Amino acid sequence: MAIYTKEEAKKILEKALSFSKADTCEINLTGSNSGNIRYARNSVSTSGYSSNQTLVVQSSYGKKSGTATIDEFDDASLEKVVRRAEELAKLSPENPEFMEPLGPQTYDESISFNEATSNVSPEYRAEVAKSSIDPAAAKDVTAAGYFNDSDSFSAMMNSKGLFAYNRSTNTDFTVTMRTNDGTGSGWVSRDFNDISKFDAAEASRVAIDKAVMSREAKAIEPGKYTVILEPAAASDLLQNMFRSFDARSADEGRSFMSAPDGANKLGQKIVDERVTIWTDPLHPDVPTATWNGEGQPLQKRMFIENGVVKNLAYSRFWADKKGLDPVPFPSNGIMAGGDASLEDLIKSTKKGILVTRLWYIRSVDPQTLLYTGLTRDGTFYIENGQIKYPVKNFRFNESPIIMLNNLETLGKQVRIDGNLIPYMKIRDFTFTSLSDAV
């Protein structure tokens, strides 16, 4: 049993903290139960289950800190791990950027836990695999997929009086469907906190349909095209963009968020005015914990509003140095969408490409946030409001900043990878070469 209730966690943390002799001490306690099943070639390949719990102690003397970890929580073990952290702290060099632990905080009650998800059984996982494999086999298609479910908690307490607790559940599912003649491939991804929202058969059907539809793709010339990016495709580029929302790198002059002469782009309009992106740990479709690993409260906060940069993430050290309030990194991303369905977006497109997902995305130039990567598992040519035929995959070289400046239409939002991202129609998306990959 790796999951402790709030009261159980508090008791262990209080006990551990009672052994502390350091100037300050902060203790994190986490645990999870996690199960998975993996299948390929229309047959199950591996499955696993893991249950673990860890207690991490950080003890500090002045600006010298030591960290020690243990997975047994009897009194003797708790005392041992605290003493070890203290020994390590005394031996470690001073960290000039050390910040003292936070005092007591107020947190919103999170909604990230779902009882049904915590009860997923091995039989349920096997059924997920079966829901992909059977319909695939019936259509001369081969399924390869992965399903993972987890129930986890995290708690923290420190010598300044802070205590925080959260429990959350998650499920992740992806499946790739390949036609047996090797010319078509489709893919789908689903993730939820609440397992009751997940329908493995429905998701698998989407991937099978894409595989069958994408058979015998035609080659068309690379170049600049209007694209409809499914949320899975746009999400990867946006997540990469958000990794650069760090104020310190921007202020140091080594980020696309840096402005000439030592300034940063806070307050500047960097993308189309219809682009609004925020974080909200209490959003019912993408809930997360309401505090982070440092005990900072997480709340709804705007990052880009009407195209303007509203916030950069400030670490506690950097905020202190700049005389500002810290801004934690967002725990999820929510981008405002529109009313258009995928069908509407296709209907309104004279000539364009529908992109299911992007793959192997790597940074080419951090200065301009230029990324390269490829389309994968369902790329289609649209003409006069209709999907005409599947096309061969493209390599792209594009910056999410340029992409969000070339926004044509926003569609409905979909949850993908813990974020809420809309369908997007983008003009002049840059494809630089063709790939033979299916």
Added chain:
Amino acid sequence: MKRRDFMQYAGMGAGALLMPSLLLGNNIPAEALLEPGMDTLLKKQLADVALNTAKSLGATYADARIGRYLNQYVFTREDKVQNVVNTESFGIGIRVIANGTWGFSSTNNVTDEGIKKATEKAVAIAKANSKIQKEPVVLAPVTGVGEVSWKTPIVKNFKDVPVSEKVDLLLSANAAAMANGANFVNSALFMVNEQKYFASTDGSYIDQDIHRIWPTFGVTAVDRTAGKFKTREAMSAPMGMGYEYMDGVASEKLEGPAGMKLYRNSYDIIEDATLAAQQAKEKLTAKSVDAGKYDLVLEPNHLGLTIHESVGHPLELDRVLGYEANYAGTSFATLDKWKSGDFKYGSDIVNLVADKTQVGSLGAVGFDDEGVKTKKWDLVRNGVLKNYQAIRDQVHMIDQNESHGCCYAQSWDDVQFQRMPNVSLEPGKEKYSIEQMIKDVKKGIYIAGRGSYSIDQQRYNFQFGGTVFYEIKDGKIVGMLDDVAYQSNTQEFWNSCVKICDESDYRLFGSFFDGKGQPSQVSAVSHGSSTARFNDVNVINTGRTI
């Protein structure tokens, strides 16, 4: 450990160096790294508990891996130590075949009772999954080797070197970079020791002690007025060596073109950081490349990554067969191409070998993680595709009856599966130096070090950047270039290989955290080559204005 947690250890913000996820265990004092692990005799007794329990429950095969994984990582930036991490992870993983199906379970409770329970779970999982199993496991035979041992041949054990000496070395390198015009420098030293005990129902009891090391840095130069910045990464390679790699021995240094300093089996981090700062500054004003076709002269510490992506991964048999279809993808190098016996992967001078025995390489071990003695074999000979990389439960699918010995698990609590061995390009047979190679090029680019890399899911179309680029005109280096990336197709690229320098230029590139599988596991692998020339490759300009 997820990347986010790692960032906390590294004390880096999300905008700092991008590091992959990696393994960590419980934190321990540095001195505790030196404590001897469990006695071999006891490990044998405990492993036998797993094997006997599995057999008594009806398993037809079982193996047990008792692993102690020790890591020491040091992170610095400019004149500050960000973190020193010492970790230990200890436990046992048990894998069984029951009803023709794999089952796996692990525990850190390495006692008779803990092992029995974990083994029962592994057998239960195998039996449960056998109900939806359509391809019963077929294992290539292995003859038990009895009780044997193997060690990485190190000279200096990193655990004997005081942390203060390592910190001093990194801070000296940082200081050298700052003194030569860098605005920022992040440096890190990764050291790993895997103490692995493997036992199987085939009658093998194998004790191995494996060491790896990786010093690395990123030096950044900033032009605040123009709002521009450029980074130059280290020219080191992760190695299967001890701390002696950090000695900077003169005989292991090579003088490269355009003042490049290159390193074979010994690394001078202070010298490299000095040059890195100068080159990062030079990159700020380097000429932006004109897009077009160029002859590329690719330095081993660059070419290694291209080999990794365009040869290493597509020739993994599990990818070819579809086991990785949902994640990493499949492969263009399908069985029919291999069976034809004349598939031209590259030009006639291209010989690519897989090798799990090469001294100093990251992949070198005595036995793999399913007890198979390691070896060297041909993947491509005289340009023709000859073989794949396969393990015990796969080789029968390519009509072979001997595993290639490239099975690996990142830890005791992960199941072992097929991982890339070292894959290397053999040096040219004739005497031919890098100077001669550059002299022979009319319009070309010399590329050194790793940069941006991306390849499709069947490994046809790729795009690579690099660390530094120099323009070659009429046989001479004429200056530094920027905004360079090349795009090609794997088969076309390797068939455009026209010259390879001789063995005096041969060096290893390495990938310390290569990811594969679901859930994802990392492994470390080296790729050796000499500088090689590829004609008429498409170069694009990656400069943009936003």
